[in-house]
Amino acid sequence: MNNYDSNSPAEVSFLSDSSALQEGLHFGGVGIWRWRIDSDQLQWTRNLESVHHLPHNSFDGSLASFQRDLHPADAERVWQQIKTSVETGTPYRAVYRTSPRAGVGELWIETSGGVTTDCSGIRYLTGVCLDVTDRIQNERKLERRLAQQRAVARFGSLALSHDDLQGVLDEAVKIAADVLDVPLSKVLQFADVADHLVLRAGLGWKGGLVGNCIVGIERSSQAGYTLLENKPITVDDLKIEQRFDGPQLLHDHGVRSGISVVIPGRKSRPFGVFGVHTRDVRLFDEADAEFLQSLAHIVAGAARHAEAADHRMLLVREMAHRAGNMLQLVNSIAGQTFVATADQNLARQTFSDRLSALARSNYVIARGGWTATPFAELVAETLKPFGHRVAAKGRSILLPPELCFDMGLVLHELATNSAKYGTLGRETGTVHITWSHETGADGTSMFKVDWQDPLKSNSISAKGTGFGSKLMSALIERKWNGTATIAQGATFQITMEVPLRIPA
Incomplete structure (x- = not known):
């Protein structure tokens, strides 16, 4: 197997000016490969390996080496598109991820091309490869933001029409887990004595914890730190986190990354903390934190709405009760004075x-x-x-x-x-x-x-x-x-x- 820097007749006929084209492809970030369909012969330009973020001489001249660099989840789809192109002669286009590699983030490649036939009748499948990671990530971010905005609007509408606060909290943790694609989500509510938080609603936690589990508000816990800082807190990896240790609840569930935000409450007292967590290392961004904070504000509004409804019913009963008690108390004070x-x-x-x-x-x-x-x-x-x-x-x-x-x-x-x-x-x-x-x-x-x-x-x-x-x-x-x-x-x-x- 040779690459396009060699002087074999096949390659000279394919690239008439090898050095000039190689420089242009290098600066343009484009890699070219050609497969002789009736064989295992694969040729490529020198920078195809750099497009795939691979070291020099990673390809060994076989289709197998190229296939190994396809992500297992994408390989079947990509090769099916290539097979269709070979059978029908129609152009192909595919976007795929490279195989996971230690120390390398997710890499997306776009390849396109078609079947060509030389003067001797030999058929080749020719393709170009581009690193489109930035474009895919931006597209995914946009899709994620749109999904988050739709979820906020949907949840806001539900919260306004829902009289049951627990139902609102249960829906909040479901939406957060679904949109942010996390296995664990929770709403922690302040206890009346303000010395701990209670797991009021949650998704993904062990049975019996929701409604009973208590989380401390000390600075060493993520929830306590969030309350003290009064701003969204993002954790990249709890194992190496320096600001706090995290409560036992998170360690018991293998938590590595997450976000937590304060749920505003009445006056200066917060309602509690809204959090999402993953068991793998994930880098959440500012927009993810803003989405969770938006859900938290809706929860806060629902809590105030439920509290107001309870107050109205309580006041009607209390007014009659208090009127009689107050007169008795005044009479007692007068008698003692x-x-x-x-x-x-x-x-x-x-x-x-x-x-x-x-x-x-x-x-x-x-x-x-x-x-x-x-x-x-x-x-x-x-x-x-x-x-x-x-x-x-x-x-x-x-x-x-x-x-x-x-x-x-x-x-x-x-x-x-x-x-x-x-x-x-x-x-x-x-x-x-x-x-x-x-x-x-x-x-x-x-x-x-x-x-x-x-x-x-x-x-x-x-x-x-x-x-x-x-x-x-x-x-x-x-x-x-x-x-x-x-x-x-x-x-x-x-x-x-x-x-x-x-x-x-």
Whole structure:
């Protein structure tokens, strides 16, 4: 077997000016090959190997060497087209991938040509080869973008007409997996206590995980890192990822690559994280991340729509219930305030202050539709009159509206007590309030609040004789089955713990 650089008569008749043509073909990126149909003889130009990104002398002069460079998935189709051209004499055109090679990305070649016959009657199949990888990749990107746009439009229409949020989430993970061609997709939702995420919807995960699996929000997990960065995060290969380790959930499923984006939520609290993953190494691009983010925004809108619908139904029931409870509470506050021995002017002022605290607590909860409310918002609104004199710190925890309302009354009494007997009644000094969520060994979920006043207060005590003591006893201990512990020491410190019923 010889190539076109030789001087055999057959090749001279085929290429009259070998060197000039070789240079032109080299700079034009075109390779030419010719097969003598009645034999295994194959000839080619020198740059045919470079077009296929092969080292010099890779072809050994046989059809087999050329066939070996065809991708197994494309070989039968290409040779069927060539066979048809040989049998009918019609031109052929085929686009194929080369065989997978280590360290070489996907390579696409376009070949075309037809049958020729020389003066002696020998038939040849002649073809040209071009590297069309860039063109194919651009065409595929365009097709993928169009498919993504159609999917976003279709999903948006479905979400607007769907009343069931779980149905929307299930459809979201299916669309993401289908359009991005990934085996694993998931929607993680923030738990009310904001210390973990729950696998709310998913595709491709092991049985029993969807609805139950918990994922941490620490920076070492992909979801936690995504929440902290608040932007799309693309992982090329989890095995060599330096920004985070990834949760056990991903490692258990052999995840290598993926994308995760934040699903916006109400105000500053996200709904959760939307992610897709593959078990092989894949390079996702910016457009893929934008597509997933578009789906996440639609999910966020569906979540708000479902929440609003639930709020409307809840408010109708709650209005009647709250009206009676509020009147009973006001009557109880009045009975405790206007005692026979009290100074009437002071009693009226105290009663007015307590009603104001009642109104502020009700406002914080009512503006959200009497639903689960961030405790931090309640603290800020209730203690607003004391400004920077109160230092508040704690996780973004959602409390049931009834508990949040009662905690507002308790906070007001603590602040009032401090204004009379403690730090807030002085010109300087700061009161500290912190809160947290803890899970006991028995799985009990506990909401904990610590109030610390550097100056010892003597109004609220463990004896339970004052209004504040009675209020905490009635609300924290009897109503919510919690505890209120007052520390005995040089400072005033009270710790309140309330068990919560939080969905898994």
